[in-house]
Amino acid sequence: MxxxxxxxxxxxxxxxxxxxxxxxxxxxxxxxxxxxxxxxxxxxxxxxxxxxxxxxxxxxxxxxxxxxxxxxxxxxxxxxxxxxWQEVNIKWKQRINSYGQTCEQMDIIKTEPHYEKGMISFKSIAPEGNLFDVEEFKRAFLDVMALEGEKLLNYGYAKGYRGLIEYLMNYMEGKGVGGSKKDILITNGFTEGLDLILSTYTQPGDVIVCESPTHHTTLKMMKAYGLQVVGVPMDEQGILPEELEATIIKHRPKWVYLTPSYQNPTGIVMSGERRRMVYGILSDYHTPCIEDGFNEELLYSSSHIMPLMALTGESNHIIYIGSLSKILFPGLRLGWIMADSACIDTLESVKRAKTIHTSFVDQAVFVQYMKSGAFERYVKKAKKYYREKYLYTVEQIKEYIPYEKLWGEGGLHIFIELNHKIDTRELLKQCYRRGVLFMPGDIFEPSMKVTSSLRIGFARLKKEEISKGLKIIGEEISKNIIP
Amino acid sequence: MxxxxxxxxxxxxxxxxxxxxxxxxxxxxxxxxxxxxxxxxxxxxxxxxxxxxxxxxxxxxxxxxxxxxxxxxxxxxxxxxxxxWQEVNIKWKQRINSYGQTCEQMDIIKTEPHYEKGMISFKSIAPEGNLFDVEEFKRAFLDVMALEGEKLLNYGYAKGYRGLIEYLMNYMEGKGVGGSKKDILITNGFTEGLDLILSTYTQPGDVIVCESPTHHTTLKMMKAYGLQVVGVPMDEQGILPEELEATIIKHRPKWVYLTPSYQNPTGIVMSGERRRMVYGILSDYHTPCIEDGFNEELLYSSSHIMPLMALTGESNHIIYIGSLSKILFPGLRLGWIMADSACIDTLESVKRAKTIHTSFVDQAVFVQYMKSGAFERYVKKAKKYYREKYLYTVEQIKEYIPYEKLWGEGGLHIFIELNHKIDTRELLKQCYRRGVLFMPGDIFEPSMKVTSSLRIGFARLKKEEISKGLKIIGEEISKNIIP
Incomplete structure (x- = not known):
């Protein structure tokens, strides 16, 4: 049997x-x-x-x-x-549309050299996990679960968890953002916020203007949606107003995308005066602007600077995307869009067609944590920690790297422009052979052209790694300089 | 001063x-x-x-x-x-592209009549929160936070939390899914899974074939992406094979979308024999298929039925989207795509351009909960609870509603086809005046045409509400029948 x-x-x-x-x-x-x-x-x-x-x-x-x-x-x-049955063998890689193709071609996880054990990587701008207050987070979790666990585990609303929306309304008010018709939508981090806006308000071929260089993920997303991306240069004060105006006149863009505070990758903080000039131009030409509130909280030295959105009053052309999860619990993926309520109303429907809503457990725990006062303590601790590393990194750069400009006044990275025309893409190849990784400037360029700049992320590296890594980069640079 | x-x-x-x-x-x-x-x-x-x-x-x-x-x-x-500064007043509602317009026009939260306090609503198919084992969930949370809290709160990977991917690989193997080149991507629920696929592999104008009626959110998403949706009718065994084949020959669709188990809204479970026939047709015509594994776990009576994907072997034309979060913790928004590894590789890049990754805290807690054995206990408890409600609802429908067909053999809802040609959209208006809500069949129709069908969700209603609500629907129906 x-x-x-x-x-x-x-x-x-x-x-x-x-x-x-x-x-x-x-x-x-x-x-x-x-x-x-x-x-x-x-x-x-x-x-x-x-x-x-x-x-x-x-x-x-x-x-x-x-x-x-x-x-x-x-x-x-x-x-x-x-x-x-016939065996069916679909050639998946040949079926990808142009959106998917761009997402894949510009996916730096696939295109950039990979970290291997023992290497020194300046690539990452992820925060140092040791700084997270896990105990306080646990307490917040237990508090909200005791209060409304069943509710949080069931379906929620696309717009977001009410307690978090109210908290953020208040938080934005603290940044000077007022006006009666503004509303908030909770998103899965900055990235979903931008995706919702681009997928709802753009058409392939539309022109979008941004700072040059700019955030790589944004660049990738804009290009994936078929937008024509036009970059405008910056100085230490931020994007150049005359150039911005000329570009708007020439291209009549559908959108402008700006990161006024602690711009990525340069770290430039747009000055108050420049903000007012840029805001004036946006208003004169009735041009909608996506304002990326990237890491505003992590400035070391500047005083609290108002976002562009604080200047709007009853105007409605600025859409602000916020994300505390860049420095605080990126693993949770929490962000928000603040915009005119008519805009939020539409984006809420789009969110419902993309991810239904963002995790209600995460939202509730997060706001509970914020309210506990733990956030202020964390920011204080984090600022001190990163400032020290930042200063050390600057010192080491001055020691080893022949730079033309050193950008940034805060955050978790420094942007370097070398004082020789060295292709940093080639430089990276050389450094990689010696176990050192960084982000070459070309990935931040709307034109994708080769640059002699690089971004150095230092948040999770030890001092000796920072020093050793920069020394190697410096040595490789000098090999490229023909005296 | x-x-x-x-x-x-x-x-x-x-x-x-x-x-x-x-x-x-x-x-x-x-x-x-x-x-x-x-x-x-x-x-x-x-x-x-x-x-x-x-x-x-x-x-x-x-x-x-x-x-x-x-x-x-x-x-x-x-x-x-x-x-x-000029006051700028952008007319946001006029700037929405066709994708956004469809998301908004087909957003049932906006188009369907709203629940008000005291009403009896058969609209929802959300699970009953009282059944959730919050204590076990808390334990799982504390366990994973103690083990790797800092790591989980920091950036994770687009593909997903490794422990969850491994768990789901195993889980799918338990459903009979094998083959060497399959891989898994974690998503923010079913909806993001479908969004990733549609945004990567379709072009406006492409034909997609599905069961008629079908899941409203899917219908909305397919139409928002500009797809031409062609519905194929069903009988008690599932989609009709001859009709499916004829439709494929006629329209040469890029995709077929099917929900073989516990189809939404009908609740039909495709028989084993029918599955093999349908799979054979898909293979004969080399047609890729998105298989929606909706609520497979909640069948009351049928034995464990294999997903279509279990038939593939080394073929790669089936993409499976799973979501346990429909019955278990929908508030967390967790789902997954299982597909050919070349397909997952691309979707991973697209995910990185949309939401970076899904909450790592949620993923880790979820898998810890699943491994604790709590899921089996929950499903057992839930099946018993819903089965009882289901039987009671069926009994009450038989009492009050003059139906032609009563579909479904499980889950959290019942689909009714009335035995008179009554426009259920009009019927809803009448019932709404008497404080009773349900989902009229037209929202599930690819053609969006008026139907004499309706969906009754019962998971969160008390017995007396079910009885009272159905009685009112029955009374309103009889007013529409001209004897």
Whole structure:
């Protein structure tokens, strides 16, 4: 009998073991077409298991087309039917549309050299996890679960968790943002916020103006949506107003995308005066602007600077995307869009067609954590920690790197423009061979052209790594300089 | 002096109070252009606060353009500059592209009548939160936070949390899914899974074939992406194979979308034999298929039925989207795509351009919960609970509703086809006046045509509500029947 060779183990459900056993026997030719299987009663008695288990196995085998049954007669081996089907081999990589192609071609995880153990990587701008106050986070979790656990685990609303929306309304008011018709939508981080806006308000071929260089992920997303990206240069005060105005006149863009505070990758903080000039230009030309509130909280030295949105009053052309999760719990993926309520109303529908809503547990825990006062303590601690590393990194750059300009006054990275025309893409290849990684400037260029700039992220590196890594970069640079 | 009228309160940061005070004075004309403000020293002494606080306030006022300062001379009132700017009023609702327009027009939260307190709503198919094992969830949370809290709160990977991917690989193997080149991507629920696929592999105008009626959100998303949706009718066994084949021959669709188990809205479970036939057709015509694994776990009576994907072997034309979060913790928004590894590789890049990754805390807690054995206990409890409600609802429908067909054999809802040609959209209006809500069949129709069908969700209603609500629907139906 077929089951005499079956020894049951403890690790797999018994019905599965029976299925596998019979399937193998059929495939191996041990059971041939139309041969009768043991009755469920026989099998259960031989294997000392319940009849139901055998029944389940037989039913599964039947639904998989391996056996068939005739009422009152029993179960029989069917021909292996799988062989009837053609093997289908879709060439998935050839089916990708232009959106998907750009997402893949500009995916730096795929295109940039990979970190390997023992290397020194200046690539990342992720925060240092040791600084996170896990205990306070746990407390916040237990508090909200005790209060409304069942509710948080069930479906929520696309717009977001009410407590978090109210908290952020207040938080934005603290940044000087007022006006009666503004509203907030909670998103899965900055990235979803931008995706919602681009997917709703753009058409392929539209022009979008941004700072040059700019945030790589934004660049990738704009290009994936088929937008024509036009970069405008910056100085230490931020984007150049005359150039911005000239570009708007020339290209009549549908959008401008700006990161006024702590711009990525340069770290430039747009001055108050420049903000007012830029805002004036946007207003004169009635040009909508996506304002990226990137890491505003992590400035070391500047006083609290108002976002562009604080200048709007009752105007509605600025859409602000915020994300505290860049420095605080990026693993949670929480962000928000603040905009005119008519705009939020539409984006809420789009969100419902993309991700339904953002995790309600995460939202509730997050706001509870924020309200506990832990955030202020964290920012204080983080600023001190990163400032020290920042100053050390600057010192080491001055020691080893022949730079033209050193940008940035805060955050988790420094942007360097070398004082020689060295292709930093090539430089990276050389440094990689010596175990050092950084972000070459070309990935931040709207034109994608080669640059002699690079971004150095330092948040998670030890001092000795920073020093050693910069020394190697410096050495490789000097090899490229023909005296 | 300007500060003699300022009384400081405890609730707002002092620098803000100073800012507001001066801003108001400027606006009210109490401080005129170019008048000098008290020095920071004077102000700090009058207000008995630190000089730094005054400095912060003045700096903020300066960056907002309300005052200016001259080195060595002090701070002065600038003209209110806001008035220079034009008020910009973008007509956001007119700027929406066709994608956004469809998302909004087909957003049932906006188009369907709203629940008001005291009504009986059969609209929802959300699970009953009382069944959730919050204690077990908390335990899982504390376990994973203790183990790797800092890691989980920092950036993770687009593909997903490794522990969850491995768990789901195993889980899918338990459903009979094998093959060497399959891989998994974690998503923010089913919806993001479908969004990733549609945004990567479709072009406006492409034909997609589905069961008719079908899941409303899917229908909305397909139409938003500009796809031509062609519905194929079903019988009790599932989609009709001859019709499916004829449709494929006629339209040469890029995709087929199917929900073989517990189809939404009908609740039909495709039989094993039908699955094999459908799979055979998909293979014959090399047609890729998105398989929606909707609520497979909640079948009351059928034995464990294999997904279509279990038939693939080394073929790669089926993409499976799974989501346990429909019945278990929908608030977390967790789902996954299982597909050919080349396909997952691309979708991973697209995910990185849309939401970076799904909350790592949620993923880790979820898999810890699943591994604890709590899921099996929950499904057992939930099945019993919903089965009882289901049977009661069926009984009450038989009592009150003149139906032609009653679909479904599980889950959290029942689909009714009335035995008279009654426009259920009109019927809903009548019932709404009497405080009863349901989902009229038209929202599930690819053609969006009026139907005489309706969906009854019962998961969160009390027995007396179910009975009372169905009685009212029955009464309104009888008013529409001309004898």
């Amino acid at each position: 077929i089951f005499s060779t079956l020894i049951l183990n403890q690790d797999t459900p018994i019905y599965e073991q029976i299925e596998n056993h019979i399937e193998k026997a059929v495939k191996a030719g041990a059971l041939i077409k139309d041969s009768k299987l043991p009755s469920t009663r026989e099998a259960s008695s031989v294997l000392r298991i319940s009849r139901n288990t055998v029944l389940t196995a037989y039913e599964n085998l039947e639904s998989r087309g391996i056996i068939y049954s005739i009422k009152g007669k029993g179960s029989f081996v069917k021909e292996e039917a799988k062989n009837d | 300007i500060f003699s009228t300022l009384i400081l309160n405890q609730d707002t940061p002092i620098y803000e109070q100073i800012e507001n005070h001066i801003e108001k004075a400027v606006k009210a004309g109490a401080l005129i252009k170019d008048s000098k403000l008290p020095s920071t020293r004077e102000a700090s002494s009058v207000l008995r606060i630190s000089r730094n606080t005054v400095l912060t306030a003045y700096e903020n006022l300066e960056s907002r353009g309300i005052i200016y300062s001259i080195k060595g001379k002090g701070s002065f009132v600038k003209e209110e500059a806001k008035n220079d």
